[in-house]
Amino acid sequence: MATxxxxxxxxxxxxxxxxxxVRHDTLRDALVxxxxxxxxxxxxxxxxxxxxxxxxxxxxxxxxxxRGEVVGIIGRNGAGKSTLLKLLxxxxxxxxxxxxxxxxxxxxxxxxxGFHPELTGRENIRLNGAILGMSRAEIRRKxxxxxxFAEIDRFLDTPVKRYSSGMYVxxxxxxxxxxxxxxxxxxxxxxxxxxxxxxxxxxxxNAVAAQEGRTVLLVSHNLGSLIGLxxxxxxxxxxxxxxxxxxxxxxxxxxxxxxxxAGSDFDFRAWGSADxxxxxxxxxxxxxxxxxxxxxxxxxxxxxxFRTQAAVEGVAFGLGFxxxxxxxxxxxxxxxxxxxxxxxxxxxxxIDLTLPDLPLSPGRYxxxxxxxxxxVTSLDYLPTCGMIxxxxxxxxxxxxxxxxxxxxxLAAQWKEPAVSPG
Amino acid sequence: MNPPSTAKLVVEAxxxxxxxxxxxxxxxxxxxxxxxxxxxVRYKQAALGFAWAIIQPAVQTLLLTFVFGKLAKMxxxxxxxxxxxxxxxxxxxxxxxxxxxxxxxxxxxxxxISKVYFxxxxxxxxxxxxxxxxMAILLAVSAPFAFLAGVVPxxxxxxxxxxxxxxxxxxxxxGLWVTALTVKYRDFRFITPFLLQIGVFVTPVGYRTxxxxxxxxxxxxxxxxxxxxxxxxxxxxxxxxFYLPEFLVSSAVALVxxxxxxxxxxxxxxxxxxxI
Numbered sequence: 001m002a003t004x005x006x007x008x009x010x011x012x013x014x015x016x017x018x019x020x021x022v023r024h025d026t027l028r029d030a031l032v033x034x035x036x037x038x039x040x041x042x043x044x045x046x047x048x049x050x051x052x053x054x055x056x057x058x059x060x061x062x063x064x065x066x067r068g069e070v071v072g073i074i075g076r077n078g079a080g081k082s083t084l085l086k087l088l089x090x091x092x093x094x095x096x097x098x099x100x101x102x103x104x105x106x107x108x109x110x111x112x113x114g115f116h117p118e119l120t121g122r123e124n125i126r127l128n129g130a131i132l133g134m135s136r137a138e139i140r141r142k143x144x145x146x147x148x149f150a151e152i153d154r155f156l157d158t159p160v161k162r163y164s165s166g167m168y169v170x171x172x173x174x175x176x177x178x179x180x181x182x183x184x185x186x187x188x189x190x191x192x193x194x195x196x197x198x199x200x201x202x203x204x205x206n207a208v209a210a211q212e213g214r215t216v217l218l219v220s221h222n223l224g225s226l227i228g229l230x231x232x233x234x235x236x237x238x239x240x241x242x243x244x245x246x247x248x249x250x251x252x253x254x255x256x257x258x259x260x261x262a263g264s265d266f267d268f269r270a271w272g273s274a275d276x277x278x279x280x281x282x283x284x285x286x287x288x289x290x291x292x293x294x295x296x297x298x299x300x301x302x303x304x305x306f307r308t309q310a311a312v313e314g315v316a317f318g319l320g321f322x323x324x325x326x327x328x329x330x331x332x333x334x335x336x337x338x339x340x341x342x343x344x345x346x347x348x349x350x351i352d353l354t355l356p357d358l359p360l361s362p363g364r365y366x367x368x369x370x371x372x373x374x375x376v377t378s379l380d381y382l383p384t385c386g387m388i389x390x391x392x393x394x395x396x397x398x399x400x401x402x403x404x405x406x407x408x409x410l411a412a413q414w415k416e417p418a419v420s421p422g
Numbered sequence: 423m424n425p426p427s428t429a430k431l432v433v434e435a436x437x438x439x440x441x442x443x444x445x446x447x448x449x450x451x452x453x454x455x456x457x458x459x460x461x462x463v464r465y466k467q468a469a470l471g472f473a474w475a476i477i478q479p480a481v482q483t484l485l486l487t488f489v490f491g492k493l494a495k496m497x498x499x500x501x502x503x504x505x506x507x508x509x510x511x512x513x514x515x516x517x518x519x520x521x522x523x524x525x526x527x528x529x530x531x532x533x534x535i536s537k538v539y540f541x542x543x544x545x546x547x548x549x550x551x552x553x554x555x556x557m558a559i560l561l562a563v564s565a566p567f568a569f570l571a572g573v574v575p576x577x578x579x580x581x582x583x584x585x586x587x588x589x590x591x592x593x594x595x596x597g598l599w600v601t602a603l604t605v606k607y608r609d610f611r612f613i614t615p616f617l618l619q620i621g622v623f624v625t626p627v628g629y630r631t632x633x634x635x636x637x638x639x640x641x642x643x644x645x646x647x648x649x650x651x652x653x654x655x656x657x658x659x660x661x662x663x664f665y666l667p668e669f670l671v672s673s674a675v676a677l678v679x680x681x682x683x684x685x686x687x688x689x690x691x692x693x694x695x696x697x698i
Contacts, residue, residue, distance in 0.1 A: 090539035098434035130455040
């Protein structure tokens, strides 16, 4: 029994039918379509109707996860990560194939599922616990621990609609973190909350994983956290399992592959999921140095293009440079430099970030782009959305070119000891 | 700490049936929590709070008494007219709130359905629980009035659960159809209030059927007629007679609706999270 894998997936496939322009079809449509189809069928019998378009979100995926193993899943948006988690969480049913789970399963596809804004913190802990599959007795037993973890004891009897977004997320994660399943399926939840709380959650996840027999399946865009956390990484690409291996190796190869072409002009209008593109504020493009080369120790300008679909306030933009392995080297946040902006709905605009003296050593870097409102609420986030190549320039010394790497080369003061040569 | 369970779950394409009913039992606590949530949330930030559970039926009782008792001068036998109406309103409220609650349940909980697994049947079932609790409150509040008006409880009161069950089953059967269809076709959202508006008149909520011999068999075709008359028979004492054909229609329709409703719900359930 102990040698049984915790998760066995065999030839798992999921097909969606797309091409519906109208999201909520009405009965009238169905009647009209039905009648038309029937009419057509009568007129040219045997001829196939090709009005439906099929889309395989996941295609013949097979793998095993051993008990106690922590596995990360990476892949571009639309590669099938979320579909895989939805299948394993039994939210949706497979079209083909099968999987076997041994042990109690809990899945966290979202932080705070089922939270009701009108209910108090206390009431939401009970409700959310029940939704995530805790029993009444279990919730009662862990209640104090959850409250302490979330640090919200003063607001326990306040409706959560009056919580700050940070408090909300802390409470939601606290409930989730106290599930005691044998198999935990987690999606992207680490991408929320303030940094200190993220560290705390990662710590809790590590503790969960370290416990005997706890199996964790984790989808994250935060490649750095995957490296620290996972024994193995599964790389999904267009619905198929492309590669399996140790985290650092897979992460490096993954970033290299998806940003192969370094450039200075990026179009994000079609990037990611439809959900992303329906956001209040969507980053539509990035334009570096007017399309010219990016040169070490020369001025650097990034123009972030965006479009709003609703009025937003207190917007801060951010740009991050990462190594090709996914480790963040430098981050620029507009609010740190005093720029918080408000926009009307349905506006197109841009904002410029300029550096007088680009400190990135010559080499390749991956870009992270984002916009948020307030301190923690993400409006749009595009992790590893592009690759740039920093060229050596007139102010680059030869050593830098011959031995690549070195990350940021920042200006500093150098001073010799004040002793006269003897 | 829970002992590590060795529960083995196999999910295979097109074969999800095996563990459904066991799961439903395992998630029974969630049913309670969802009902509790709906009741809690309803009167939040309403100054009069739970009083609304009484005000609405009270006004409706007065209105129906006025229309049928005073304007149309329908006979009430030995009973005070408001009491007759109230005894009809109890099952009607139970049915209409259970039916509309169950009918809207899936779309109303769409955020849950696309993010967590549980047997989806929990959602309409919790709407029934909410309706049942509402009716219990109304029953408890109106009991003293009935007593003051001279109604003495008899052994027939013990049979009330049969008619409660009939009302709930009809509501569940119809609600399952509507809620499953609403997932794909939002049109059914408009059909429910429409049906209920008609229903309150074709169901003998405001009048008694035993004084309308010509109409009685026609009215009996409505499955709720049997339920309403059954309620009155249980609650209002010896003055009310039991009419078997009505009850047979109610039971038969209840069974057919629940059976077909369950079948349709289970058949479409696997697509809910993809379509909703």
